[in-house]
Amino acid sequence: MVSFELLEQLHKSDLQFILRANGFTGTGNKHELIDRVLSSLSLSQALNSLTFTDVKTLCSFFNIRYQGKQASITALCNLCGASSDTNKVADFVHDEISSIKNELNDIVGLAGVKGKIKELIAFSAIQQKRKNLGLESVSVGRHIVFTGNPGTGKTTVAGIIGRLFKAYGLVSQGGFREVKRSDLVGEYIGESEKTTSKILEEAKGGVLFIDEAYALAGEKNDFGKVVIETLMVAMEKYRDDIVIIVAGYKDEMEQFLNMNPGLKSRFNFFIEFDDYNDEELVRIVKVMAEKNDYLIEKELEIALLDKFSNCRNSTDKFANGRLARNLFESMLLKQAIRLSETESYDDAMLQLLTTADL
The missing domain is CATH 1.10.8.60 (Helicase, Ruva Protein; domain 3)
Structure with a gap:
């Protein structure tokens, strides 16, 4: 059997996901997508972009016993006579993770912040590995609250978190989008929901960073409250493929989180950025x-x-x-x-x- 025949068993949406996850366009019919996958990636790289359930389904179709994601990808590659490239892919990912971690460690100060990020990534990565192996995993949202004064590195750290999540395979795209109140709140009824929903859709698979998030609270009839409600729905709906980080001054953020029942409970990680000495x-x-x-x-x-x-x-x-x-x-x-x-x-x-x- 050749690689093309194996990839034919995937849905068109799976092929599009593989291409987009690796930075390629996902347009065209199914055969065109398969050709593009095979011309751009090794079979191992393509299969590594899938979820463990997709790999499991392929194993079932070809009567291969599922033995965890990586071992099963190797078996599928062997079935097609293709090199698994598992070690090369693993080495590349390891180097990328090390590079991003070094960048974080090289930031002056922020010892407490770095420790919290280590906890966040370690927990998320272990749960993802359990999921890939078919074990029960705890589905905990990765949404984060940053508190601290201006100039303490919140935006820089948010971008690094996005890249770490991508490198570990915890989100599909790894993009980073920074917005403020003015980007989300419209002037007319219905405009804010539409604008916010569009931004959320574009941010899926990565990190959405909302600076000065407390400004969304606004006044009594302010459209910012509609934005908050839209965000709350997305935080639950896309919890496995988006990380929403809200940031601002400590006191103002506390008031913001307490303004809507259930808003604070959507966030599982709270990181305080101290002033630099x-x-x-x-x-x-x-x-x-x-x-x-x-x-x-x-x-x-x-x-x-x-x-x-x-x-x-x-x-x-x-x-x-x-x-x-x-x-x-x-x-x-x-x-x-x-x-x-x-x-x-x-x-x-x-x-x-x-x-x-x-």
């Missing part, structure tokens, strides 16, 4: 400098510590990482002006940022 903010500036081929003199490090401390004490809403980025960019401009006013400068001077640039 002054040393961590200096480290953030140094990381940005290193990435852009700049050096920070020691005196400037000390001056930055004082600067961050003064800014923290002079405002209620501390900007955290955003303040660090703004200061870094401001220093680049001041250095450029300083150097342009000198008669000559060497390569070392082009790289060095000093207290004169703060």
